[in-house]
Amino acid sequence: MGDDCRGCQKWEEHIYWSRFQAVQFFQILSGCYNEQLAVPQKFVNNLREKLAGCVALKGPSGAIWNVGLTACGEKLYFQRGWKEFVEEHSLQENDLLIFKYNGGSQFDVVMFDQQSYCEKEASYFIRKCGHQELPSRGKANGNPTPVTPLTPETNSESSVEVIRATTKRKKPREAQTSVKQGTRGKRGARKGSMSRIRSAEIQLKSNRRPVTEEEKANAIQMASAVASCYGFVVIMAPGNVYKGFFLSIPTDWAGKYLPTTEKNFDLTLRVKENAWTTRCYHRKISGSGYRKFVLENNLEEFDVCVFRLASRSDDIVFDVSIFRVVEEVVPPSRVTQAVPSRCYKRRK
Structure with a gap:
């Protein structure tokens, strides 16, 4: 009976990670949350190949922030651009964030207040002027400097x-x-x-x-x-x-x-x-x-x-x-x- 249950659990996990169009995880902000945020290891293990070096975080307001993914061993962290996302949504320690992955390296993010356990109302009224990196020559950390289209x-x-x-x-x-x-x-x-x-x-x-x-x-x-x-x-x-x-x-x-x-x-x-x-x-x-x-x-x-x-x-x-x-x-x-x-x- 125990083997049958484990077999069913593996089948369920396989269907969820391979067939579901949207998968989710949540994180409670703590420690150096304003500098970087770890992606849950189980999520990374199942979807690492689908995650590009840069992902899009779409807030409740509909605005999008480009955030870089940094690998440290087997772990992945939201890092470059994450600080701006935190600051512009006035996130605080112990706030709870739900990340819904819709494919195409994009996450929809919902934010809950640490004290009221309700959604942060202000997150729906964020105005984003655009945070694109200025193109420049040269390399950073051995990689080509990120660029934006110039003749579009x-x-x-x-x-x-x-x-x-x-x-x-x-x-x-x-x-x-x-x-x-x-x-x-x-x-x-x-x-x-x-x-x-x-x-x-x-x-x-x-x-x-x-x-x-x-x-x-x-x-x-x-x-x-x-x-x-x-x-x-x-x-x-x-x-x-x-x-x-x-x-x-x-x-x-x-x-x-x-x-x-x-x-x-x-x-x-x-x-x-x-x-x-x-x-x-x-x-x-x-x-x-x-x-x-x-x-x-x-x-x-x-x-x-x-x-x-x-x-x-x-x-x-x-x-x-x-x-x-x-x-x-x-x-x-x-x-x-x-x-x-x-x-x-x-x-x-």
Whole structure:
């Protein structure tokens, strides 16, 4: 009977941590609570892989604070940015906080007063002007300095700016060569045309259900919550994920934070333990490596990606966090394209 009970308990725990969309924990503030706060070890053991280096704490007022997670052995602490969260909510020792994890590295936080055991009324009326870190060169503690997007389109739902990826591509120079230059010019034009044909060989069609404006806004909000820790945010467009397969790095951001002076260079896109090496041409990421990155991660239009510069010495590495508008992944299907061919008359 005892073994059966333990078996049921393990099953219940597995279902809770793996299937529930929202999980919660509470903490009573004590000790150096205004400097850092420990995340319960059981919570860490079950969800460590889902927690990024920076999380978003959403207070009862709806405002969001970006708070860094610091690891010390097996333990995780809310640290950088936590002090501001405590001060602006006037939290005191023995106050009780409930953290509800909704996925996407975001927590909803509810606060209870130490004396009345009721919610802190003032927590619903906090005005947050925005606490984004100023971008600067250099490294801190061996890591690239956190940056915010510099060439964005402002989203009305968030104080963090995001970049809506473009699908426009400049025409190859070969295709613009004048016919007057003779045979060499014609060959150049033909070469340019062939490059466009190759880039159009693979086209995908989405099989995902239609997405709502609310789902789009939620994906942007979750990505924006960690933007100050990861670099720049990109909303995927058709030219990034269905055809063409390229992604532009913001010009101003690249000028300030990419260490290389070369126009073309290799870089690595990394999602957790998986990595894809690709090529960057004039601040445009493209090539078979980028295409594999898109296909193997089942990226689609309106999905939001956060690119964080993890290494900028000899090897340029971006850690990529993906925020999907729809959690259910339905791989896109390939579109069959007719390949133009020449027709020849048969000789009689």
